[in-house]
Amino acid sequence: MTIREMQQVLDARFLYGEELADLDAQFVFSADxxxxxxAYCGKCSVLITGLCNPQVVRTAEMLDIVCIIFVRGKLPDENMLALARGKSIAVLATEHYMFTACGILYENGLRGGA
Amino acid sequence: MSEQLTFTYSIDGDDFTRAGEASSSVKNKLKMLGVSSEAIRKVAIAMYEGEINMVIHADGGTIDVSVSDDDITMVLADKGPGIPDIDKAMQEGYSTAREEVRSLGFGAGMGLPNMKRFTDEMQIDTVLGEGTTITMKVHL
Structure with missing residues (x-):
């Protein structure tokens, strides 16, 4: 599933990385x-979280995550978006709660990677 | 690569938002050196957890990273309070972190276990009231 498709099914907004929208992902990890x-992200390349601070982007960077999806309407500040831009990590934001966001992506064929 | 390369970082204990910059720099350097992505990932995770720990518990410190043909060695030295019970600290879920740290996404008692999980060798030398030095190796 591409990042664009995830954005659409989650009614999410691109906060950064529309140019990365065609990247494909199969495995997702979610945690705060x-x-x-x-510890457990394994081969996942998408991170769903409701935590919103610069260490989310740093963590994603260490794991070669290509897309961070913020749930529960959380919005990263400009500092976090600048970090994400510097590492070419797409950033989406959705109003869905984490459980719902995970369920929607699961229904659309994505899986946990661990 | 025939000679050993060493990078040294000073970790600021006051600024949680900057924690991870050293690990990020090492990750980029290893990529440029052509180190395998699997080894880079292990080094990045272990060093990042260590860097976060230094900021949370020890008011910063220094990290030396050496790259040889055989392995990558990370030495994290701080002048923090020391670890009273290493066995307990190595248990997943055991944490002495403040609530404020947990709200930032860390302090779940996974730091040291993660550092061990993602490295091939790890040694902890700690003296109460004087500080802790953690040496980790990832084999190449």
Whole structure:
């Protein structure tokens, strides 16, 4: 599923990275604890989280995540978006709660990677 | 690569938002050196957890990263409070981090276990009241 398709099914907004919209992903990890993301993300290349601070982008960078999806209407500040731009990590924001966002993506064929 | 390369970083203990900059720099350098992506990932995760720990618990410190033909060695040294019980600290879920740190997404008691999980060798030398030095190696 491409980042564009994820954006559409989640009614999400691109905060950065429309030019990355054609990147394809199969595996997704979701958590608010970044240590859990670091421990268990495995081969996932998309991160769904409701945590909103610069360490989310740093964590994504360490794991070669290509897209961060913020749930529950969380909006990263300009500092976080600048970090994401510097690392070419697409950033989406959706109003859906985490459970719902995960369910929608699962229904559309994405899976957890661990 | 025949000679050993070493990079040294000073970690600022005051600014949580900048934690991870050293790990990010090392990740980029290893990529440029042509190190395998699997090894880079292990180094990046382990060093990043260590860097975060230094900021959370020890008011910063220094990190030396050496790259040889055989391995990548990371030495993280701080002058923090030391670790009273290493066995406990190595248990997943055991944490002494403040609530404020947890709200930032860390302090879930996964830091040291993650550092061990993603490295091939890890040694902790700690003295209460004086500081902690953690040496980690990832084999190439």
């Amino acid at each position: 604890m970044m240590s859990d993301v670091l």
